Amino acid sequence: MNDLQELKLRLIDEVENNKDELIEFCSKLIQIPSVNPPGNTTEITAFIENYLKEINIPYEKYESADKMFNLVASIGNAEGKELVYCGHTDVVPVGDLSKWDFAPFSGEVKDGWMLGRGASDMKAGLAGIIFATKMLKKLNIDLPGKLTLAIVPDEETGGEYGVPWLLKRGLVKGDGCLIAEPSSPLNPTIGQKGSYWFELEVRGEPGHGSLSPLAGRNAIVDTIRAIDEVRTLWDLKIDIPEETQPLIEVSKKYMREVENDRLKYQEVLEKISVNIGTINGGTKSNVIPDYCKVQVDCRLPFGITEEEVTEILKSKLDGLNIDYSIKRFGYKSVANYTPAENPICKSIVDNISFVTGKEAYGVMQWASSDARHFRQYDIPVLQYGPAYLPSIHGCNEKVRVEDIVRCAKVYITAVIDFLYQR
Structure with a gap:
């Protein structure tokens, strides 16, 4: 076993041993209403600032619009490669309260589920990337490159004051990016329509x-x-370019074999x-x-x-x-993707397999996302995060606690693979 593999196993153990802190942090994020519209992220941004300050992680705060705040925090060595972990703080409105079986902002953990608006989209993923960064800092891991957190508002209404705002001003750059958006446990999304x-x-x-x-x-x-x-x-009838046909085919396989309730939707990819x-x-x-x-x-x-x-x-x-x-x-936007062989895709996919012991591969998303903005700036990107997909944007939104922990383990180990790659 090489040194990097031993380090990754140690980090997985650290996440497991500190998972109560991760779950509590996620719960508190959900308890802070950050509904968009109107998009006021003042309270949740201040809460995350305090969490970063606990371990002296430096950050910059930018108010891109009234009461909409971006946080950019970094750890590691600025001389090496840079990996960006991105997540948004806003959530969609709760809708008809009478259709909820629990308080939308309870952040309650019940029967192995984290409950509340944003649990799947995407405060569980946001908690995971922040927690993983904090653990790396706390353990004094000597990173050969830089890990940057880009914590943004305004994704749910188009994202004008979040990711594109930061990229346009050169406030976030990188050699690769992960967005902790909801995904299947073994299948990150590496392309979007x-x-x-x-x-x-x-x-x-x-x-x-x-x-x-x-x-x-x-x-x-x-x-x-x-x-x-x-x-x-x-x-x-659209002529699908030859270079993207393998991604379409593996995505159809996913819809047949993994989310087989999506079997009838296969043709939507083309x-x-x-x-x-x-x-x-x-x-x-x-x-x-x-x-x-x-x-x-x-x-x-x-x-x-x-x-x-x-x-x-x-x-x-x-x-x-x-x-x-x-x-x-x-x-x-036009359809866009990051090749499966790109280092950021390999780092996430390989560590999903490393953490779970199961085959993982990237697939196509039939919707659109913030990923397109990173690709416009030549930053390879994919999406992977904990989710109970049927509950996203609906009533009774929730996510399994075990999925939150699993994703945090993937986030922390993927940093090692990506930053140590030449």
């Missing part, structure tokens, strides 16, 4: 409802026709998904509507760009002879 959100506005001519369809022009009726055309984006999310139009029932607005969420596979989708859309809608416009909003 692109995102294309747009608002379609259709204009008509008002008139008295009693004269419809002979008078005016009904914008809602024209919108119904337009929606039918928008939905045909799903039917397009298709443009289309969700008609909201529709608003008209004045009242007896007035021919002169406008209608529809917001649409499309996720793009490899092999097609935002610009190409826009041209296809315009071609379809122009053929309807309607008065319309398309306005982009929200997430904007």
